[in-house]
Amino acid sequence: MGYTLAEKIIMRNTKRSSVTAGELLNVNVDKVMVHDIFAPFVVEKFREMGFEKVWNPDKIVFVYDHLVPTSFIEDFRHHKIADAFAAEQHIKAVHRADGVCHQLMPELRYVVPGQVVFGTDSHTTTYGAIGSFSTGIGYTEMAAIFGTGQLWIKVPPTLKFTIDGELPNGVYSKDIILRILGDIGADGGTYKALEFGGSTIKGLSISSRMTLSNMAVEAGAKVGLIEPDEKTFAFSGVEGSQFQDLKSDPDANYEKVFHYDASNFKPVVACPSNVDNISDVEALLGTKIDQGFIGSCTNGRFEDLEVAAKILKGRKIAPFTKLIVTPASRSIYAEAAKAGIIGILVEAGAIMNPPACGLCCGRSGGIVSDGERVIATNNRNFLGRMGSPKSEIFLASPATVAAAALEGKIVDPRKYL
Amino acid sequence: MKEAFKGRVWKLGDDIDTDIIIPTQFLALKTVEDMKKYAFNPLRPELAAQIQPGDIIVAGKNFGCGSSREQAPEILAALKISCIIAKSYARIFYRNAFNNGLLLLENNELYDCCREGDEVSVQLENSQVLLGEKSFEVASIPTDLLQMVEAGGLVPFMRKRNGK
Structure with missing residues (x-):
């Protein structure tokens, strides 16, 4: 019997010749990420547990992104505690203003294919896009990893999504994942691995694949995996020949297999206040919009800014409409500036925010008030996520958001593409 | 961790969420001991006072769904529930439970075969749960995890490991 991609990565990690869904086992952690919000709690638990030295300072990455730039006087306390701990433990990877953790981890090659990675954030599933078994955990467990380098996991069963064919114009990976979430529901993947494959997925850029894996957790999934290929190896700067075991077997034991024909996908929107x-x-044409948001670890990458610029070039966003743009990392920001994209967005009326979590986690940079309606490219539209519980959030692709900002209402982005 | 133990069954249904286990309004209470009196309050307010140390909760699917509050497994551990046997668990609750010293077992059939008040016998060594003459298989739990449950959860387990 064959194995799923999730099982293959776990077998690689544990050096076992077979594993079975449902089995509990210990994995050797290849890398961990802690962001600024939870850093003080991890440090506190680490000390409470009686540890003195971290298991491996080179496998720990701190990213300050939720509280960057600081918005409240107390915010800096988080950075101070993390800075002091990093200095004491000789942790060199500390990113103080370089971008959103889930963008930086793969971009800076802290995570590469085949690794087992944990982060103190639910969207750690993002790295599944490059074939890494990665997921979010609590701060108590993170403290234990800091001390031991190990964590127990349950081998998840896998739901396979095979998508073949060419995506229609104006349809993006965000539309694919939203549609899948609608089909399986917000708990449809609880404790499971989602595995995305097929010719459509092969054709997607690494950035677009990251959008799929990022939102796997919105179905309750533990990981959202994509088989690494030549694109992945080039992105991660690794030799592909060393990762040939990271392929799911044709006779793997999938809990369920879903087939989609790419030509049937359309631009879609997640309506308030559930991702599914x-x-x-x-069906929503003409819905009035007060603010657009393009950014986050879901859709704040170069290609996302590029498609927005394509739609907004030489045009102005609607009067009384705001458009917030937040590149996912400093390097994406610099690259987009060099390509003239930032200039186009700013001239169209966009407000540029620094590369960080900001509005996506409702912490800063465009907080909305009662009655305001937002259309956004991030991953959650829960009640009050971006400010007032009396506001409404719609989730969509960067193209759909840019087109909506242009007209001040939800429109079909395909007319601009 | 005792390799074998018996307990009286309290039977709960599907989708017992963390708000049922401990409603938000009681989360501000100072200690877990104060909080545990309100376990399952929205569903069965009398239950917390009736649960005796060593009792077993048998439940349906998706036990512990909802928020990530670690107080949910903490108060069940404080009530000295010896284990929960459910059809399935929500992911975050599952991890939080073991980290707070609460043993969780999974079985699909027991729920439909047992009644509240029945006595079941758990045999960890051979991964069986016995109800009268009938036996039900549960997935085995690695020794490391059992030791953690025995130590009372992840923090004390790590302290012990570190000789503190």
């Missing part, structure tokens, strides 16, 4: 409340853009 999916509607075709066509």
Whole structure:
């Protein structure tokens, strides 16, 4: 019998010749990420547990992104505690203003294919896009990893999504994942691995694949995996020949297999206030919008800014409408500036925010008030996520958000593409 | 961790969420001992006072769904529930439970075969749960995890490991 990609990565990590879904076992942690919000709690638990030295300072990455730039006087306390701990433990990887953790981890090659990675954030699933078994955990467990380098996991069963064919114009990986969430529901993947494959996925850029894996957790999934290929190896700067075991077997034991024909996908929107409340853009035409948001670890990458610029070039966003743009990392920001994309967005009326979590986690940079309606490229539209519980959040692709900002209402982005 | 133990069954249904286990309004209470009196309050307010040390909760699917509050497994551990046997668990609750010293077992059939008040016998060594003459298989739990449950959870387990 064959194995799924999740099982293959776990077998590689544990050096076992077979594993079975449902089995509990210990994995050797290849890398961990802690962001600024939880850093003080991890440090506190680490000390409470009686540890003195971290198991391996080179495998720990601190990213300050939720509280960057600081918005409240107390915010800096988090950075001070993490800075002091990093200095004491000789942790060199500390990113103080370089971007969102889930963008930086793969971009800076802290995570490469085949690794087992944990982060103190639910969207750690993002790195599944480069074939890493990665997921979010609590701060108590992170403290234990800091001390031991190990964590127990349950081998998850896998739901396979095979998507073949060419995506229609104006349809992106965000539309694919929103549609899947609508089909399986917000708990449809609880404790499971989602595995995305097929010719459509092969054709997607690494950035687009990251959007899929990022939102796997919105179905309750533990990981959202994509088989690494030549694109992945080039992105991660690794030799592909060393990762040939990272392929799911044709006779792998999948809990369920879903087939999609890419030509049937359309631009869609997740309506307030659940990620699985999916509607075709066509059914929402004319819905008034007060603010657009393009950014986050879901859709704040170069290609996302590029498509927005394509739509906004030489145009102005609607009067009384705001458009917040937040590149996912400093290097994406610099690259987009060099390519003239930032200039186009700013001239169209966009407000540029620094590369960080900001508005996506409702902490800073465009907090909304009662009655305001936002259309955004991030991953959660829960009640009050971006400010007032009396505001409404719609989730969509960068193209759909840019087109909506242009007209001040939800429109079909395909007319601009 | 005792390799074998018996307990009286309290039977709960599907989708017992963390708000049922401990409603938000009681999370501000100072100690877990104060909080544990309100376990399952929205569903069965009398239950917490009736639960005796060593009792076993048998439940349906998706036990512990909802928020990530670690107080949910903490108060069940404080009530000295010896284990929960459910059809399935929500992911975050599952991890939080073991980290707070609460043993969780999974079995799909027991729920439909047992009644509240029945006595079941758990045999960890051979991964069996016995109800009268009937036996039910549960997935085995690695020794490391059992030792953690025995130590009372992840923090004390690590302290012990570190000789503190």
